Amino acid sequence: MTLELAIRADDAATVSDLLEAGADPHGPGSGGQTPLMIAAGLGRATIVELLLAAGADVFTAEPRMGATALHRAAQSGDTEVIGRLLDHGALVDQQSARLGHTPLMDAVQHKQEAAVRLLLAGGARVTIRNHWQETALDLARRDESDIIAGLLRARPERPQPLVSAVRAGDLGEVERLIAAGAAVDERVPATGDPDDDYTPLGLAARDGHTAVVRVLIAAGADPRRLNGLMGATPAHEAAFAGHAEVVRALTAPGPIGAPVVDLDAQGAYNGFTALHDAVWHGHEEAARALVEAGARLDLGTHTGHTPRQLAELYEYDDLARYLAEAERTAIRPRPFAFPQAALDDLRERLARTRWPAPEPVRDWSQGVPSARMRALCDYWRDDYDWRACEARLNALDPSVTRIDGLDIHFLHLRSPEPGATPLVMTHGWPGSVLEFGKIAPMLADPRAHGADPQDAFHVVLPSLPGFGLSEQPAGTGWGPERIARAWVELMRRLGYDRFVAQGGDWGHAVTTALGGIGEPAVRAVHSNMFPTYGTEHAVDEQEERALQRGRDFQANESGYQHEQIQSPQTIGYALTDSPAGQAAWIYEKYEQWTDHGGDPETLLSRDEMLDNITLYWLTGTAASSARIYWESFRSYRDPKVEVPVGVSLFPRDIYLASRRWAEEKYPNLVHYNELPRGGHFAAWEQPGLLAEEIRATFRRALRR
Structure with missing residues (x-):
């Protein structure tokens, strides 16, 4: 015998045996009803208790009408079943x-007076309206019950003037009472009323009083x-x-510092967000308003x-x-x-590093010196704290969105200044x-750093x-233009x-493409890099030095570049497998390209x-990050740029230039400057200097 047949036969002993044998207390039966719904609808109190003890879910709604076991019990009028479900x-x-x-x-519709009394005693609200805007009282009057x-x-009223004015949607009275000092967050006391424990804002939101x-x-x-009762926002x-x-x-944006609605708060009883609630009842416009306001979809x-899955479940196709x-x-x-296992693996790999013999020179001319590399990796293995870095990153609203078939991750720091300019770096x-x-x-906050708040981003x-x-x-094709x-x-x-x-290095290429x-x-755009291609003509000593810097770079520092242009996958095997190798590949650039003295x-x-x-x-991006060289290095050239441009050059960058060259391009x-110190990683090395360069550029570009 199946579990459903045993329930319908009111055979509690067989139901118990089947549950002990592993029968699913959640499995849908006729019309998508769960065993608990069937038992509740038939008034089988003993079987309902057996199913609840087996873990049957009281929250599940059947797919045809969206009714729960409590709905079925209310229809049958069995107060014992109703009581057990509420318990x-x-x-x-x-x-x-x-x-x-x-x-x-x-x-009410099934004229179950005892059930009505029990549900009211259990806190059922009489002010809720169905999809035809009818309350339970409307239904009772229509049926002459x-x-x-x-x-x-029979519901007592309590003297709360602001609450009463909100219930009535009396905007003028609400404004008068607030002006007279009414407490805007007062609560309706718990006395068995449907509005128990509501705030005026909760009541106004529920009843649709937008003003x-x-x-x-x-x-x-x-x-x-x-x-x-539901603890709803x-x-x-x-x-x-x-x-x-x-919604x-x-x-809508409010004053700075004002409390902000939590769009993604989940109900304690069902885990519903506001968006779930809108979807559940097919309220498409409200759902759209929530999505447009940033409600989470996941x-x-x-x-x-x-x-979305809820919409599919109830066949709200649009x-x-x-x-x-x-x-x-x-x-x-x-x-x-990142999981702790990834950090443990990193430390284990560092402990097992197979080191090359030391270099036969006493400088960096053959790459990172062995002693420096060992010291760095020892510190990495024994003392470095990635979780501290993770916490700093996670304070900057890390997010992801899918664009052109690819998940793009980003940080976002909003300025407290209302007139701030959006800036992508x-x-x-x-x-x-x-x-x-x-x-x-x-x-983002120049005021807090002693700068003009008008220069906020x-x-x-x-x-x-x-x-x-x-x-x-x-796939291929992700160059600076894309x-x-x-x-x-x-x-x-x-x-x-x-x-x-704003940008430098490949960030310069992307920024210039923008x-x-x-x-x-x-x-407008700003770059802290001005690449030269060896085709420029020098007319003075400064420009000759710039060309020589480019020749020196190609002769002595560009090995990584050729490898990543030609074989990013090949170098990726080595760097993805060896943390010491990955560290050396990058650590060398800190020595070559920073202004460290x-x-x-x-x-x-x-x-x-x-x-x-x-x-x-941790991201395993040695090969994928190198591919931008294969994609673009031999083909990319800066496009014609007509918007205002700022250029700031730092003396230890891999390229140098002149104002004349910048003006020709x-x-x-609107801004050109050669800084007294700094290198390739300007934002990292000299954040104060670069910040002022960025401010100066966009101040001139946007306020002309």
Whole structure:
């Protein structure tokens, strides 16, 4: 005998035997009903208890109508079953998806007076409306159930003027009471009323009083406070009822420092976010408002359903398609959280390093000296703390979004200044977003760093494809031009339709490609690099020195470049397998390209260097990051740039130039400067100097 047949036969002994033998207490039967729903609907109290003891889920809703076991018990009127379900946490006010009925409404419609009394005693709310905007009292009146209607009307009122005004949607009275000092976050006391433990904002959001919501928020009402039996936020309440304009009012930008609604708060009972609630009842406009405000699309309920999966479950096809597209373009949190096993593996590999014989020279002419490399790796293995670096990165809102078929990871530091200019900064190789850890706060909050707050920026720091946590391309074609187009889309998704850009190394190439895209998206660009190609003509001593610096670089420092241009995959095997090899490959560049005066560790600490090296190691991006050389080095040339340009040159960079060359390339050059110190990693080495260069460039470019 099957479990369903035993339930229908009221054979509790067989049900018990089947459950002990492993029968699934959750498995759907006729019409998608679970065993618990069937037993509840038939009033089988003993069997209901057996199923609950076996772990049957009281929250599950059947797919046809969206009813739960409590709905079925309310329809049958069995108070013993209702009591047991409530004792096991069943949601007394859960609404069915198709009708919007609560168990109380079902009990009213089926004229189950005892069930109505028990549900009311259990806290059932009488003010909830179904999809036809009917309350339980409306249903009782329509069916001429006078006794039940009397039970529903018997609700005491409490003198709370602001609450009463909010319930009535009386905007003028709400404003008067607030002006007179009414407490905007007062709560309805718990006396058995459906509005128990609601705040005025929760009531206004639930009942769709948009203007009242705006007034309460302006008066300081906290949109994070939970309401009622379900512990719902005002956003939950508005979404559940389909009040899209209320959702927009709750999510509109408020004063700096004001509490902000938590769009992604999940209900304790079911794990629903506000977006789940909107989807559950098919409220497409409210769902769109939440998605547009940044609600997460990847959170699952206690049953594991994302909003899209919930829409699919209830066959809201248009809404499911919209959410699928939103998922494709969504911005999702993506913190740095490498498993401890990866760090343990790193230390074990470092301990097993097979070292080459020491170099026969006493300098860096053959590469990183053996003693320096051993000391660095010993420190890496025994003393370095990656988790400290991870915490700093995770303080900068690490996120990911899919653009042009690739997951692009980025950090985002919003300025506290209301008129801040959006700025995208792009790193190069062997750099990463870590280069900008010092300069980003200076640019985002100049007031806190002794600079003009008018020079504030919302700073966006994407990782190049194949670098950091950005996805490694599976195909070719990701050169600076394509990356620049992806950055335009990234900024658009962040709400920055117009922005400025900055970069060096490959970041220079991407930034210049952005300059080539130009207006209306890209307003101006700044570079801390000016590549020369050996075709420039020198007219003075400065330009001759610049050409000689390029020749010296090609003769003595470009071995890595040729390898990564020709065989990025080959070098990737070595660097991905050996942390000592990966470290040496990058550590050498710190010595060659930074302005350190003899020892790179006097400029950048070991921890700073190892932060960047460790990021390359943990992400396994030695080969994928090198491929940008194979993709673009022999073919990329700077495009024509018509927007304003700033160029800042640091003396120890791999290229030097002159103002004349910069003016020839950039007819709209608004800033040019040669700095007294600094090298290739300008943001890392001299963040203060570079920050002022960036401010000066965009001050001139945007305020002319």
